[in-house]
Amino acid sequence: MRRVRGPLIVAAFSLLTWGCAVRYTYLPLPSEGLQIQDSRALYQDGKTQWEVSFGSWRYSPSDLTRYYLPVFIKVKNSSQDTLEVASDGVYILAGDRQIKPIPPSEVYVSYSTTFSVSLGYGYYAYPFWWGIGWYPYYEPRRFVYPDVVNKAFRYGSLPPNQWTEGFVYFPHVQSGDNLTLVIQYSIGKERKVLKIPFQLSKKE
DSSP, X not given: OOOOOXXXXXXXXXXXXXXXXXXXXXXXXXXXXXXXETTEEEEEOSSEEEXXXXXXXXXXXXXXXXXXXXXXXXXXXXXXSOEXXXXXXXXXXXXXXXXXXXXXXXXXXXXXXXXXEEEEEXXXXXXXXXXXXXXXXXXOOXXXXXXXXXXXXOOEEEOTTEEEEEEEEEOOOOTTSOEEEEEEEEETTEEEEEEEEEEEEEEO
């Protein structure tokens, strides 16, 4: 049986008591070469077409956007060369800080931890544990929210005339920051950078 450690319990409690009261909305900002449509930014350079959205999560868990910033990325490779997007080539610039994505597995684990902490009766069918009060109860490891992983963006190589899409997960950022989503990619031997400025437009 894998026990939940103290820091994870504290983090889970924070999600239960604080995170559920907060809702974030982000919007892309106009910039040269970008076409803005509500929460989406469109870009093309003759060899690739990109769609980036800050409000496209419609999957499970439905409240994911309260705790994370899921950024939808869709790219089509219209060239005759292979397109490469490395896992360290997608990040957010927030002022002088660089914010890296959170791996889908960690997002899933945070939800597993959150929903394994209960006020009142804790219960576990095997190996037969129960109690009253604040208790973490432990369930067999199962994939409660497969969309978090199944809908994630796949880094790596994209062959000519193919497309791929998925979500990259970030922690929420504050409204006072100068925010830019950065996507570094290469077509053959040519290296390119797509920069999409955006802002926190609402926090409820």
